Amino acid sequence: MPPIGANDLRSGSFYLSESLRAQQADSLQHPAGLSVDRGAVRWKNGCAQCHGEAPGNLRGALARLPRVDKRGAVINLEAQVNQCVTQRLSQSPWGYESAEMLEITSLLVTYLAGLRREIALDEPTRGALVNGESLYRRRIGQLNLSCSDCHDRLYGRTLLNEVISQGHSHAYPVYRLEWQSMGSLHRRFRSCLSGIRAQLQPQGSADFLALELYLAWRGQDLSLEIPGLRR
Numbered sequence: 001m002p003p004i005g006a007n008d009l010r011s012g013s014f015y016l017s018e019s020l021r022a023q024q025a026d027s028l029q030h031p032a033g034l035s036v037d038r039g040a041v042r043w044k045n046g047c048a049q050c051h052g053e054a055p056g057n058l059r060g061a062l063a064r065l066p067r068v069d070k071r072g073a074v075i076n077l078e079a080q081v082n083q084c085v086t087q088r089l090s091q092s093p094w095g096y097e098s099a100e101m102l103e104i105t106s107l108l109v110t111y112l113a114g115l116r117r118e119i120a121l122d123e124p125t126r127g128a129l130v131n132g133e134s135l136y137r138r139r140i141g142q143l144n145l146s147c148s149d150c151h152d153r154l155y156g157r158t159l160l161n162e163v164i165s166q167g168h169s170h171a172y173p174v175y176r177l178e179w180q181s182m183g184s185l186h187r188r189f190r191s192c193l194s195g196i197r198a199q200l201q202p203q204g205s206a207d208f209l210a211l212e213l214y215l216a217w218r219g220q221d222l223s224l225e226i227p228g229l230r231r
């Protein structure tokens, strides 16, 4: 059972100011718009030859991410994109925060807005979820806090001028005002780790992937609201 019941799940945007919430909902005012538009150009030039003019028909496959492959590895959106970047386009993998990656992921997720994730509960996925949950509950850093301490127990409280949300992943990638740019979910994880003065991990680390899978499962009853806008 997820720690927060389906009826009590709240999107991160619930904790935003009214004006930011309105800006997120208005595609003309949303600062992610530029990234989405650039993603559409990249799609035309690199991906459309195999996948068609618009990524709409990938929607079903995208909603099933993150998924766990037969060997137990978590495949998230960035990894799935990089499979095509390396194997079909013969390029080196795109970094999580590269313009290429953020523009393509911003574009792809717009096709998911309003849908829910479908996390398959097969054996390899269950195993990876157990791992993700234990990382989520492990106390770390100089402040000795776990993800769960803040996002399952303290949500709604204010910490250093920020209201703590339930820590859902369903709005990522987001445009974050503090970053003045789009950023990945794993970049957000790094912000949380530095907040509690824990050792940082690189984007795409095995631990971050396991956490991403766990968060997707924990919040799967929320409809996706992407790309998000955050403070």
Ligand code: HEC
Pocket (backbone or CB within 6 Å): 043, 046, 047, 048, 049, 050, 051, 058, 061, 062, 080, 081, 083, 084, 085, 088, 089, 104
């Ligand atoms: C040369 C053809 C080719 C190109 C170019 C290509 N892909 Fe793919 N892509 C495929 C094939 C074939 C699959 C399904 C098999 C697989 O998983 O490798 C796939 C699968 C995918 C999937 C997973 C969807 C599914 O049905 O499993 C995504 C997402 C994706 N591609 C995104 C992209 C993006 C983004 C680009 C451009 C940066 C791109 N692809 C470029 C051939 C291509």
Ligand code: HEC
Pocket (backbone or CB within 6 Å): 011, 012, 013, 136, 145, 146, 147, 148, 149, 150, 151, 159, 162, 163, 164, 165, 166, 167, 168, 169, 171, 174, 188, 189, 192, 193, 195, 196, 211, 215, 228, 230
């Ligand atoms: C000291 C409390 C604290 C801890 C511990 C913490 N976070 Fe956060 N987290 C925050 C704050 C504050 C924010 C920014 C406001 C918000 O959206 O909750 C945030 C944001 C997030 C978000 C973005 C939510 C959204 O809607 O944009 C995610 C996802 C997240 N945290 C995951 C994690 C994970 C995974 C861990 C454990 C590795 C973790 N957090 C540990 C305080 C914490």
